[in-house]
Amino acid sequence: MNHNRSFIYMDNAATTWPKPPSVIEAMERCMLESAANPGRGSHTMAVKASRVLFETRKRLSKLFHIANPNDIAFTLNTTHALNLAIQGLLKPGDHVIATSLEHNSTRRPLEALKRTIGIEVTYITTDAKGVLDLKQVEDAINERTKLVTAVHSSNLLGTILPVAELGEIARRRRIRLLIDAAQTAGVLPIDVTAMGIDLLAFPGHKGLLGPQGTGGLYINPEIELEPLLFGGTGSKSEEIGQPKIRPDRYEAGTQNTVGLAGLAEGVRFVLNETVETIHAKEKALTYELMEGLQQIPGLSILGPDVGQERTAIVSFLLEGVDPSEIAFLLDQQFGIAVRSGFHCTPLGHQTAGSYETGAVRLSPGYFTEKSEIESVIEAVKEINVTLTARA
Structure with a gap:
């Protein structure tokens, strides 16, 4: 599907976009x-x-x-x-x-x-x-x-x-x-x-x-x-x-x-x-996203490891950085829409150990493209370098 858009949408866990x-x-x-x-x-x-x-x-x-x-x-x-x-x-x-x-x-x-x-x-x-x-x-x-x-x-x-x-x-x-x-x-x-x-x-x-x-x-x-x-x-x-x-x-x-x-x-x-086709594509995109993010120093991903069954949700923390700042920079500097905060599940954050900070959530969807996953990884890398240098 041709999105005809100038930004990357990674908030499908909240509402999928675009629609057919x-x-x-x-x-x-x-x-x-x-x-x-x-x-x-x-x-x-x-x-x-x-x-x-x-x-x-x-x-x-x-x-x-x-x-x-x-x-x-x-x-x-x-x-x-x-x-x-x-x-x-x-x-x-x-x-x-x-x-x-x-x-x-x-x-x-x-x-x-x-x-x-x-x-x-x-x-x-x-x-x-x-x-x-x-x-x-x-x-x-x-x-x-x-x-x-x-x-x-x-x-x-x-x-x-x-x-x-x-x-x-x-x-x-x-x-x-x-x-x-x-x-x-x-x-x-x-x-x-x-x-x-x-x-x-x-x-x-x-x-x-x-x-x-x-x-x-x-x-x-x-x-x-x-x-x-x-x-x-x-x-x-x-x-x-x-x-x-x-x-x-x-x-x-x-x-x-x-x-x-x-x-x-x-x-x-x-x-x-078919849901099987949809899940397979979303899972492949999710694993690629996780593999790229895991190479970034100080970044930790919540939930199951790469290769384990999961839905297309990748929540992460950058050591010493407020998740809301990361989400703001992704939106304003890179045109990438994500969700930060507590995601209406404080119980989940208590369970994951992220209750004090919240997290950044990336959620690709069926219409997400491989090139967009690559762009997201590079954007997070650049933000990490910038924030590290500032510290």
Whole structure:
């Protein structure tokens, strides 16, 4: 893909960019032809809008191996999906097991429920590279354990957690498994049945290559969540309570039809390319980036070593240098967009030993070019030389 741009985008872990041109075309077409309220009318344009939503559910179901597309509730993003899952499932006195790699989108709802309704949360600490001890998870389960929740891949370390093994434990112990797929949806194979995932929270704007303001939550048909929002659904309008039927129960209000049209096209792109192809390319770029950065004196990379499985996330520290200064120089002097700071995962930084400083995060994507990786390595080298000389 010809980017036609004068800068290098290395912040795909936050939002992927650029998007396939077909995603933009699908959104424009939807705005022109089918941007009425889905499920709120029987006229031609409203029916077209409803078809946009159903087609998006069908494609997501194919990607995640979900039997019934109506078990997917659309949300604004992964954060919204995680809140729906956590607040909709847990009751006073329930016990939850989470990991020390969780994003604040999981941690904060859990901590809020600790304060408000008295749930109990056990955080299983991984090692500094993000390796999870499954025995610790199993040992933490008690008679009140309702949920195990885990990020599929750390947005700081790139570590991939053993979801299928967690699913096996959860099934055997008759508890539910919630997975945060913010960094893996569209990048790693996900089969909710084979992996034992009861609740899958995913974004539309990252690996699925759709626009911001899109995402969803897969809800196992055996699970009945309390809705996060109440309101109009276009169905059972004569009833005072929220309807029981899916997905209406969890989708009060007008949906982002135009955005979901873009998401449908992003998912189509992923299905055609295959997640295996996407991951293989991103992994190769990531290893090349790591190998180059490792040659820089005083630079340390967080997470798994080169050659070990990981997502396309490379977080690093330069000894004695504030990560925010590195990010500023990369942006202002070299035109390279990165992310510095705590990445909304203070637990992850505590685990990695970078809590005092934060880190610089580089995240190539499927459309990143080899020449851009080389340019990033050279830019970090030059910054290191400059800052070293200044010191």
